[in-house]
Amino acid sequence: MGMKIIGVIGAGQMGSGIAQVCAAAGYQVKLSDLEQARLDDALGKIDQNLKRMVARGKLDEAAATKAMSLIETGTDYSIFGNSDVVIEAATENEEVKRSIFKALVPKLSPTAIIASNTSSISITRLASTTDRPEKFIGMHFMNPVPVMQLVELIRGIATGEETFEKIRALALDLGKTVAVSEDFPAFIVNRILLPMINEAVYTLYEGVGSVEAIDTAMKLGANHPMGPLELADFIGLDTCLAVMHVLYDGLADSKYRPCPLLVKYVEAGWLGRKTNRGFYDYSGEKPVPTR
Ligand SMILES: CC(=O)CC(=O)SCCNC(=O)CCNC(=O)[C@H](O)C(C)(C)COP(=O)(O)OP(=O)(O)OC[C@H]1O[C@@H](n2cnc3c(N)ncnc32)[C@H](O)[C@@H]1OP(=O)(O)O
Numbered sequence: 001m002g003m004k005i006i007g008v009i010g011a012g013q014m015g016s017g018i019a020q021v022c023a024a025a026g027y028q029v030k031l032s033d034l035e036q037a038r039l040d041d042a043l044g045k046i047d048q049n050l051k052r053m054v055a056r057g058k059l060d061e062a063a064a065t066k067a068m069s070l071i072e073t074g075t076d077y078s079i080f081g082n083s084d085v086v087i088e089a090a091t092e093n094e095e096v097k098r099s100i101f102k103a104l105v106p107k108l109s110p111t112a113i114i115a116s117n118t119s120s121i122s123i124t125r126l127a128s129t130t131d132r133p134e135k136f137i138g139m140h141f142m143n144p145v146p147v148m149q150l151v152e153l154i155r156g157i158a159t160g161e162e163t164f165e166k167i168r169a170l171a172l173d174l175g176k177t178v179a180v181s182e183d184f185p186a187f188i189v190n191r192i193l194l195p196m197i198n199e200a201v202y203t204l205y206e207g208v209g210s211v212e213a214i215d216t217a218m219k220l221g222a223n224h225p226m227g228p229l230e231l232a233d234f235i236g237l238d239t240c241l242a243v244m245h246v247l248y249d250g251l252a253d254s255k256y257r258p259c260p261l262l263v264k265y266v267e268a269g270w271l272g273r274k275t276n277r278g279f280y281d282y283s284g285e286k287p288v289p290t291r
């Protein structure tokens, strides 16, 4: 039986993007977060994105209206009772994810798959906190979800082949391309990308270049679509730091040491675009470098 109903936990930038692409592909979507206000924000953002796609001729109006009508929100996990798969996209924190799975599992149908969009945390370890490690998998979308082509798939040690095939088919049906990673800290993309971003923060910290110089250098010198500091702000500095901690702890190599300046920004609550301040200040019309 094919999948029909997809649950999404966490309505931040990733959860809302995942909900959008699933609904646009015709799946029924159940989206949850801690606060209804956050869910209303997410619905607003999804609606805006779909309307932009209509304006650019990428989607017809009826399809956008249909997609919006397929998304149901709620703050209680009972909305996931008939979901075929639940994709967890809450904050990058192992304790948060563990407590979500603990509360979620009793509400699920026994056949439901749990997929985590974690950027870095061991799928094997997360799976072991549930009653269904063979039905647990890493399904790692990239940001912005509607635009980025890749989904990384990560099998935990116990992930069943049927689970893997179902989730691979889902990713393909969403129009994505799959790359398979083994279950090691931060998988493939973030094992490579986040140390680069962390190094860019060290480059700033040591005074090698200004925010603007570093981002201009990498955009024009290496043809990256965004500079590394702009990208860090886009990902969220809390998420960047969390991934560096997982790399540092999981691989026990000092080369993954989080830059103290990154730590300080997160401690200040300067998390990037989502808080209007990170390496850039986003409160005005155009982002302004802060160093
Ligand atoms: C941390 C992790 O675990 C893993 C990660 O995700 S790491 C982050 C991975 N992502 C990246 O590296 C992104 C790097 N940046 C880029 O590729 C580009 O800057 C970008 C695609 C985000 C924007 O591209 P751009 O050419 O500068 O901007 P723009 O022309 O405005 O956008 C291109 C298209 O994307 C759409 N778009 C841009 N941002 C969007 C968003 N947040 N949501 C939905 N659509 C978006 C635009 O509407 C536009 O669509 P059209 O072609 O229909 O006009």
Ligand SMILES: NC(=O)C1=CN([C@@H]2O[C@H](COP(=O)(O)OP(=O)(O)OC[C@H]3O[C@@H](n4cnc5c(N)ncnc54)[C@H](OP(=O)(O)O)[C@@H]3O)[C@@H](O)[C@H]2O)C=CC1
Pocket (backbone or CB within 6 Å): 009, 010, 011, 012, 013, 014, 015, 032, 033, 034, 035, 038, 088, 089, 090, 091, 092, 093, 096, 100, 117, 118, 119, 120, 140, 141, 142, 143, 234, 235, 236, 239, 274
């Ligand atoms: N940012 C990125 O570029 C990428 C991130 N990811 C991963 O996706 C996940 C989400 O990241 P992202 O969307 O950026 O983060 P955001 O901070 O934008 O969103 C996280 C959301 O989860 C909510 N949340 C926190 N705790 C719970 C809970 N117990 N139950 C339900 N919801 C909860 C948060 O609510 P509140 O704000 O109220 O705490 C927030 O709305 C993380 O695992 C991250 O590593 C994966 C790929 C790319």
